[in-house]
Amino acid sequence: MTSPPRLSYFHNVGKDPLRALTIGYLLEITADKYPNQEAIISAEQNQRLTYQELIEAADKFAAGLNALGIKKGDRLGIWAPNLVEWYVIYLACARAGILMVAINPGSQAQEIEFCINKVGIKIIVCPYKGKYQNYYDILSKIIPELKSVETRKIANDQVSSLERIVIISEEKLGGTFQYKEVLGYANENNISRIQNIQHLIQPDDACLIQFSSGTTGQPKAAVISHFQVVNAGYEIGKRSGLNQKHHKICVQVPFFHVFGTSVSLISALNFGSTIVVGSPTYNPRENLKAIKNEGCTSVYGTPTMFIDLITMQKQLKLDISIEYALTGGAPCSPETFKQIRQVLNAKKVKSIYGLTEVSAVAFQSLMSDAEEFKLDLTVGYLAEHLEAKVVDEDNNILPINTPGELCIRGYCVMLGYWNEEEKTKEVIGADGWFRTGDKFVLQDDGYGMNIGRLKDVIIRGGENIYPKEVEDVLDTHPDIIESQVVGLRHERLGEEVCACVRLRSGTTVTEESLIAYCKGKIPFSKIPSKIRIVKEFPKTTSGKIKKYQLVKQFQ
Incomplete structure (x- = not known):
């Protein structure tokens, strides 16, 4: 009898069991365990919230949304840079059973109109103005009568699902509600109702809609569940050492991206870590200053963001020391890893690989990995509770160490694309395997090498x-x-x-x-x-x- 061939398949069974938790219950657990621990610090906004203050703000906003007629199952679009309010709204939606739709803060009128109509957004929350654009003016292009809507209930055929607009601003703008005004609608009774409905929200309920990058056409809306986000955040945080000590994490990536929603915010929420935001919009100078001023122990970013941070540090020469640098979102070169260690004085530099459709991360470096042994060669070790295989064009599993398309199966694979059954079937087979579209090499030890997008070859x-x-x-x-x-x-x-x-x-x-x-x-x-x-x-x-x-x- 001949031995079967070694195929590009690996299953990481996992050590800790998956948890049937919603984000709302996770917030309760963390706030009870770390009530006075700072949850988020925003340097430019000059705001700090502890976990106790975070859950109180989330429940107040959730109650305010209910008072506006936004109920369980409705879609709320958050169209904003990295503000403290973004985190509060994310958790408020989870506590109220509302699906939060994460919208690129740089989106223009045509893209916003597409997002609203694609998933039937009922309410949008955004700032009045940002560093690069006026959000209110963009909405006024879509809804010309906005400034004169006296009832503040939107009724426009171009965006028929949209009923309310909330502006994060002290300005009173026609046709909109102020963020603090919505908080003011909360009272003892409706806050109590939010607290008492948590058992009605199920771990497998959808909680988050995130758009794909849309580089080859209109973006698709990936639907993610509480179960997927909570467990992905736990596994990512554990690999990042957040379970070993309290970390202050400088987050350079935008919250709306999966690197923000799951890798940054929910992994921190699992372990009571502190999120530090140097600037609402990407700013390497302010990020570097925040790392120094707040004593950040970890820094998250894409390779390009780390390259910019390295360039800025060479100019400013600040006295910083980072325990843990995490890079993802795109392949990182060995030279960049080297510079992160040398210029940013990072003791550990780790890599992640993932996609929106797999709730964030499929491969991540182990804390025990020797830098010179794995970091420059791979994107890390397969995440716990996942299966991976590499296939050819005919979906046949290739021999181990052979380049092909990476497929992932496990709890993390999205529920599907919103109202796009056929497109969902194109990427998720009846057997549950998700086709990533990435050229990959799977090693027999469970580590993976990301060669690049198949379409970029x-x-x-x-x-x-x-x-x-x-x-x-x-x-x-x-x-x-x-x-x-x-x-x-x-x-x-x-x-x-x-x-x-x-x-x-x-x-x-x-x-x-x-x-x-x-x-x-x-x-x-x-x-x-x-x-x-x-x-x-x-x-x-x-x-x-x-x-x-x-x-x-x-x-």
Whole structure:
């Protein structure tokens, strides 16, 4: 009898059992255990809330929403940067059984109208103005009569589901309610009602709707349950060492992204950690100052955010020491990991890999991983209670250590895309496996290597070239801050390799010098034949590089 082949399949059974908890009950547990522990600190807003103050604010806002006619099962859109109020509203929705819809704070009128109509948003909460846009003016474009709506009940055929708008501002604006006004609608009776309905909200109920990035079309609305968010947050926090001591976490990523909702906020909520916000909108200078002033022990961010933080630290040279740096959202180069350790004085640097559709994280570094052994090579070890496999185009499991598409199965896989049964079936099979669309290598020890998005693969003369392997070499160049590699059309080869690079101030790079630098490090066929210098990369609000825009720009 011959032995079966070693296939790219791994199951991490897990040590701690999953918990049948809602976010609302989790908040009660944490507030009871750490009532005086600071839950969130916002430097720019000059606000601090303890966990006791957080649950009181959440229940008051939840009661106020009920007074406005917003009930269990309704959808509330939060369209705002990283404000203290964002966290309060997130938890208020969970306590009231309302589905919170996390909207990109940079969204414009057309995108907001799409989000409202896509999932039937009944109420939107947003600031009056932000650093980069006027939210009220954008809403007025969608609802021209907004400023003259005396009853403050919206009735517009373009956004037929929308009934109420709440503005986080001291300004009184036509057709809207103030955030503090909604808090004022809370009284002893309706707050008590919120507290007494927690048993009616089930762990498997939907609690959160998050939009996919939508880089290849209109974004899809992923629906996530309480059970998924609570347990994902617990597993992520445990891997991050939040169960070992109290951590102050500087969160650079936007709250609306899955890196914010689950990796940052709910993992902190599981263990009574403190969230620190340097600035509501991304600002590396303010983030660095917050790390120093608040004594942050952990920092979360995308690779690009850490690159900006490193650049800023080289200028400011602040006295900081970080126990734990967590990077995710996009592949990170070994050179960036090295700089995080050296420049930011980080004792541990760890990586995560995940997607919105799997409630945040599928792979994450172990606390015990030796930096030089795993960090530069993998995105970490498979998360507990999950299965992973790597398949070919025909959905056959490939041999171990063979590149293919990563699939995930387990508690974390989303409930589905809102009102899109066919699109849900395209990514989640009848067997429960979710197809990630990522090119991946699964090792026999349970660690994974993310090669990149399948759609980003460059096919040059019939050879598959994965941008990350080229970017990892370019990022070691002394004059290059950051690189992104894309494929441009070529008459003979089909595609050619184009390196888009950000350079250090006062430096230059030529095609000849770059070719010379890459020789001997990667095969000649993978060396870029085109170079484009950029001052900034086009990015999503969550910090991901929009490669398709680079292709469009330089084609």
